[in-house]
Amino acid sequence: MNEENKSKQEIIDTEVALGTVHPAALEPYRVRLFVEDEIVKDAEITIGVNHRGIERIMEGLPVEKANALTEKICGICSNAHIWNSVLTAEKGLEIEIPERASYIRVIMEELERLHSHLLYLGHGSEVLAHETFSMRAFSIRETVMELLRMIGGNRVQYGVSIIGGVRPRCELDDSRIRKIAEGMDLIEKNVANFADRFVSDPIVMNRITGVGQISAKDAKKLEVTGPSLRATGVHQDLRETMKEYEPFDFNVITLNDGDVKDNILMRVLEIPESISIIRQAIKNLPKGSIVDRSWEMKDTGIIHSHIEVPRGTLYHSYALEEGRVRGTIIRTPSMSNIGAMQLACIGNHVTDAQLCIVQCDPCFTCTDRAIEIINK
Template identity: 75%
Template sequence: MDEKLPTNNIIETEIPMGTVHPAALEPYKVRFFVEDEIIQEAEITIGVNHRGIERIMEGLPVQKANSLTEKICGICSNSHIWNSCRTAEIGLDIEIPERATYIRVIMGELERLHSHFLYLAHGCEVLAHETFSMRVFYLREIVMELLAMIGGNRVQYGCSVLGGVRPRCELDANKIQRLKDDMDKLEGGLSDFADRFVADPIVLSRITGVGVLPQKQAIKLAVTGPSLRATGIARDLRTTMFEYDNFDYNIVTQQDGDVKSNLLMRVLESFESIKIIRQAIANIPDGKLVNNDWDMVDTEDIAESYIEVPRGTLYHSYALETGRIRHCIIRTPSMANIGAMQYACIGNHLTDGQLCIVQCDPCFTCTDRAIEVIRR
């Protein structure tokens, strides 16, 4: 006769997921260590998407290297080429025409909209709510068409160049009118989605109190962007960017640091992006698009640029030698945010593990450039 097992016997189990998982748009691997289906520890491993872009950029002409940065990520390609051009412009002391600055802001906020909408649609898909997901994908399609109208492509628009923006990105009266009309469509559709979303008790019960990241822990782990603001900290680098000096907008915050707060952050920030785009098209100044009145010189000091992108703080730095890139470093916001999600998983049920990770809107392709050196 078998002896009865002790009722207080707890067995720790490792549950691996990935590198391909239906809740993730990009490949990565996560190991959950659980007791009685409650996550006690999590370990996220990336590296599948590593392509060595910073190494490839070393020695390239700066214009070609700037174009290469768009290939870092298909979701935030504009953010990378904007910041890469911005880095060279800081190093070479290039003054940007005001009209080009407004167009860069419009493209940046359109990219924020399409990124946030992708996050919301995918989040609803993870929640198994296909109707909400398709509603947001419909709104995102409007944004993608606007990006294609201005940049000529739905992905990798190639808008920013050294000294301004490409001539093909000029905004004539017809494009400006379409932007106005589509901002009205987006605001109405987003309001309808938000009203339905917060009124659904099943959805709210699934996301409230799940994946909580306390404010102190978020600061300790250097979390950035909406994931930081979801803990109540009003930090947005757009307030330090000269490109946004002429725009009025609110820095949105939430307080709970959970999945609900992260989802609401993207909804509310999308309204602010619509507000900024409306101001830009209403007040866009006349003038040229590109300043070509500058000389390519060596930059002894490494130029640095920090900007606010959909997921948080994006950092680019490099020096120029005979017009070629030297000492390139790119640091993306997801590098810190993904690590923080390991902490956010702890104490949650295994079925909510992936939800806790994707709440920070991780971009694994952007992040796959870090190398860990282990000294033995």
């Protein structure tokens, strides 16, 4: 470029606002993209549109009712929330649940992981504007949703975990076990077919490779969690430290590029591991009771519980006072991952920004629970 053309060159520096409703977003949130010549130089994500204040509503509720309320936090991770809330109470009350109940809880959580990962693949394909892949992912997911409905009675909120074990209506008889096994065979076959078609599509792979890249150093600095962290090469999965998962063999999947491609492949590669855990659980399902009702209520201090859910680390804490919860705090994976979503946008074309955000599998409704009022 000669000096005359250089002097005529103009750099366009502007803000592009998306939301609070965006056609490619499942939930309301606001994104501000600060763009220079169509390249994102900075990004800001604001949530709060769907705030419901569940932590405040839980204050003073009987613990059983508070546990049930946590299922309403998220339509995708409803089992994870009630499971972790129940685990919090069981930890404080020093309850050892029956082994059979623990296996059923793991089965439900891994089914929910399949449900979540397949939803991710469907939504991600939709953002890629590839309707065929999106519909195929949602079609595979239907098998999971029907298994969840069979066990819990609903496709969204299943109410499986209760203090001391699982609900009697969620017992797994031979017929249910057989259907779960058949479902795993079908899902494994269909996901393999989906993955083969997906990675063989040069247009799709070219669009997602190298986009939204995050380094392991940045991911750890931002406290990214779950598959989005493992996609940067960091080996971290709380299931390895949870006693509920001690009876099961599974691999913790890690990739290294930390881009949209690896985030998508992470979910694809984690699906067979969940299927393997479910198969082990139904094959070795212990005999015996599924609920222990011999426990007694008592007051406790603040109890903490961390578990690995489809998007990463889920944290619940509260105290018990005369059977009622006090001081509830819930931290979801997306709260930690928002920083990664913002960082992933920087340096990419404005048309790829939504794809960079979606790669971290955001659940903003899950995160929108509490506000802090600061008096100045």
